Amino acid sequence: MRSSLIEKIILSTICAIVFIIFIFPLFWTFSMSIRNPQEVFSYPPRLWPKNPTFANYKTVVLETDIPKYFLNSMILVLISVILVLIISIPSAYGLSRFSFKISSILIPILLVVQMVPGILISITFFKYSRTLGIYNSLTFLSMTIAAYRSPFITWLLKSFFDTIPKELEEAAMIDGCTRLGALRRIFLPLATPGIATAVIFTSIFAWGDFVFPFIMIDDYNKFPVTVGIFAYTEAKYQVTTHLVATGAFLMVIPALIVFLLLQKYVVEALTAGAIKG
Amino acid sequence: MKRSYVFFILPVILALLLFFFFPLEEIIRYSFTNARLFEKGYSYTLINYKMIFTDPDFLHSLKITVIFVVFSVIGQVGFGLLLGLLFYRMENIGLRFFSLVTRTVIVSAWVLPGVAIGIMWKLMFSDFQFGIVNYFLSHFVFHKPTMISFLSNARNALIIVTVSNIWRGLAFSMLLQYAALKQVPKELYEVASLDGANKLQKFFYITLPSISQQLLINITIATISTFNVFDAILSLTRGGPGKSTEVLSLMVYRSVFSNTDLSYGSAVGVILLIINLLISIMYLRIIFRKEVRA
Numbered sequence: 001m002r003s004s005l006i007e008k009i010i011l012s013t014i015c016a017i018v019f020i021i022f023i024f025p026l027f028w029t030f031s032m033s034i035r036n037p038q039e040v041f042s043y044p045p046r047l048w049p050k051n052p053t054f055a056n057y058k059t060v061v062l063e064t065d066i067p068k069y070f071l072n073s074m075i076l077v078l079i080s081v082i083l084v085l086i087i088s089i090p091s092a093y094g095l096s097r098f099s100f101k102i103s104s105i106l107i108p109i110l111l112v113v114q115m116v117p118g119i120l121i122s123i124t125f126f127k128y129s130r131t132l133g134i135y136n137s138l139t140f141l142s143m144t145i146a147a148y149r150s151p152f153i154t155w156l157l158k159s160f161f162d163t164i165p166k167e168l169e170e171a172a173m174i175d176g177c178t179r180l181g182a183l184r185r186i187f188l189p190l191a192t193p194g195i196a197t198a199v200i201f202t203s204i205f206a207w208g209d210f211v212f213p214f215i216m217i218d219d220y221n222k223f224p225v226t227v228g229i230f231a232y233t234e235a236k237y238q239v240t241t242h243l244v245a246t247g248a249f250l251m252v253i254p255a256l257i258v259f260l261l262l263q264k265y266v267v268e269a270l271t272a273g274a275i276k277g
Numbered sequence: 278m279k280r281s282y283v284f285f286i287l288p289v290i291l292a293l294l295l296f297f298f299f300p301l302e303e304i305i306r307y308s309f310t311n312a313r314l315f316e317k318g319y320s321y322t323l324i325n326y327k328m329i330f331t332d333p334d335f336l337h338s339l340k341i342t343v344i345f346v347v348f349s350v351i352g353q354v355g356f357g358l359l360l361g362l363l364f365y366r367m368e369n370i371g372l373r374f375f376s377l378v379t380r381t382v383i384v385s386a387w388v389l390p391g392v393a394i395g396i397m398w399k400l401m402f403s404d405f406q407f408g409i410v411n412y413f414l415s416h417f418v419f420h421k422p423t424m425i426s427f428l429s430n431a432r433n434a435l436i437i438v439t440v441s442n443i444w445r446g447l448a449f450s451m452l453l454q455y456a457a458l459k460q461v462p463k464e465l466y467e468v469a470s471l472d473g474a475n476k477l478q479k480f481f482y483i484t485l486p487s488i489s490q491q492l493l494i495n496i497t498i499a500t501i502s503t504f505n506v507f508d509a510i511l512s513l514t515r516g517g518p519g520k521s522t523e524v525l526s527l528m529v530y531r532s533v534f535s536n537t538d539l540s541y542g543s544a545v546g547v548i549l550l551i552i553n554l555l556i557s558i559m560y561l562r563i564i565f566r567k568e569v570r571a
Binding site for chain 1: 290307383407408529561
C-alpha cells in the first residue's frame with residue numbers, strides 16, 4: 001500500500017506539471033490582457049497584475065476593428081459549415097449506401113488530399129482572383145475553406161453512416177416512402193451525432209483558418225479574426241502588446257467554449273481519422 | 278447499381294476537381310514556367326528545377342524543415358506515448374478525475390487557432406520585460422538577471438518553434454496512444470506477471486507490439502501535419518530571425534508573394550507536395566493493411 005501511495009504522489013506531481021505547461025500560455029495571455037500598458041512593461045513581471053483591469057477589453061471592443069473581424073469570422077464559419085454539409089452529407093451517404101466503380105479510388109483520395117498544403121491552393125486562386133472576381137470575397141473564401149475540409153468530413157460521415165443499418169431506410173421505402181423521404185425521416189435523425197461532429201470540426205477549423213484569408217483577402221473590412229489580429233502584431237507590436245494579448249484571448253474563447261461544451265465530439269473528430277482506418 | 282445514384286457523390290467530386298486538382302495542376306504547371314505573380318505572359322522552361330537543388334536558400338529551408346519535422350514528431354509521439362501511459366496508469370490507481378482534467382486541458386490546446394498559439398508563445402518567450410520565461414530562468418535557475426534571446430537567436434528560435442509545435446500537436450498523439458493502450462487486453466499483462474515478467478519486459482514485449490499500428494499512424498499523420506505548419510510559425514517568428522525558421526511552406530509564401538516569383542515558389546511547393554504524397558502513401562498502406570487484418 002505504501003508503494004502505491006508514493007506512486008500516486010509521483011504521478012500526481014508529473015500530471016500537475018503537465019497541467020501547468022498546457023494551461024500556462026492561456027493563463028499568461030489572459031494575465032497580460034488585464035494589465036495597463038505601464039504594467040505590461042514593468043519589471044519584474046508579476047504572474048497576476050497588481051491592478052487588474054478590463055479596460056483593454058473595452059478599448060478592443062469600442063476602438064478597434066476587432067469586433068468587425070469577429071463578425072466576419074462568424075459569417076465565415078456559418079457559410080463554411082453549411083457548404084461542408086451540402087457537399088459531404090450526400091456524398092458520404094452515396095459512398096456508404098451504393099457501391100460505385102470509382103469508390104475504391106475515391107475513398108483513399110479523400111484521405112490523401114488532406115495532406116495538400118493550403119498555401120498551394122490559395123496561390124492559384126490568388127493568381128486567378130482578378131479574372132474571376134474572387135479576391136476579397138468572403139463567400140468564395142468560405143467555399144474554399146468548405147471544399148478544403150469536405151473530403152475529410154465526407155470520409156468521417158461515411159464511416160459514421162456505415163454504422164446505421166440500411167434496413168431501416170429499406171423498410172420505410174417498402175412502406176411507401178421515396179428514397180429522399182426515407183433519407184429525411186429515418187436516416188437523418190439517426191445520423192445527427194455524426195453530423196454534429198462534422199459541424200464542430202468544420203467550425204473549429206473555419207474559425208482558426210489563416211492561410212486562405214491571409215492570401216485571398218487584403219481589404220481590412222473583410223478580415224477574419226485570425227488575419228485581423230495577426231495584422232495588429234505586424235507593425236506596432238511593442239505599443240499594442242496589451243491589446244494583442246486581449247485580441248488573442250478573445251479569439252480563443254469561442255473555440256474553447258465550443259470545445260468544453262462538446263468535448264465528446266471533438267475527441268471523436270480528432271481520433272476518427274486514425275483509429276477507424 | 279442504378280446510374281442515377283451517382284448524383285449523390287457529385288458534390289465531393291466537384292469539390293475535389295475545382296478546389297484540389299485544378300489549383301494543384303496550375304501550381305505544377307507554373308513550376309515548369311518562368312511566370313511572375315503580377316505578369317501575364319510566360320514561357321515553359323526547366324530552369325526552376327535546375328536552380329532549386331543548388332539554391333542555398335532552398336537547401337537551408339529543406340534542412341530547417343527536416344529538423345523541425347523530425348524533432349516535432351519525436352516529441353509529439355514520444356511524449357504522447359508517455360502521457361498515454363501516465364493517464365492509463367492514473368485511471369488504474371484511482372486518480373481518474375485529475376487525469377481527465379489534465380487530458381481536457383491538453384486537448385484544448387489543439388482547438389486554438391494557430392495564430393493565437395504563435396502570439397501566446399511570443400508573449401511568454403519575449404526578450405521584453407514581460408517575457409515571463411526569461412524571468413523564471415533568471416530567478417529560479419540562474420539566480421542572476423539573464424536575458425536569453427529565445428526568438429532573436431537563430432538556433433533558439435528553431436527550438437522554440439519546434440517545442441511550440443510539439444505542444445500544439447501533443448493532444449492528437451496523446452489521445453491516440455491513450456485509446457490504443459486501453460485496447461490492449463489486460464489478460465496479456467496478467468499472464469506475463471505469472472511468468473515473472475517485470476514492468477520493462479511487459480512494456481517491450483506486450484505494450485509496444487500491441488500499439489505499434491497506432492504508433493505508425495501517429496508518426497505519419499504528425500509528419501504530414503508538421504510539414505504543412507504555416508500559421509503558428511508565421512505569427513511566432515515570421516520565419517526569422519533572418520531565414521532561420523523559414524520552413525518550406527513559408528518559403529513558398531515568400532518566393533511567391535514577397536519576391537513575386539510565382540514559378541520558383543511553385544517549384545518549392547511541388548517538392549513539398551511530393552514529400553507529403555510519399556508519406557501519405559505510407560499512411561494509406563498502414564491503414565489498409567489494418568483493415569485486411571481486422
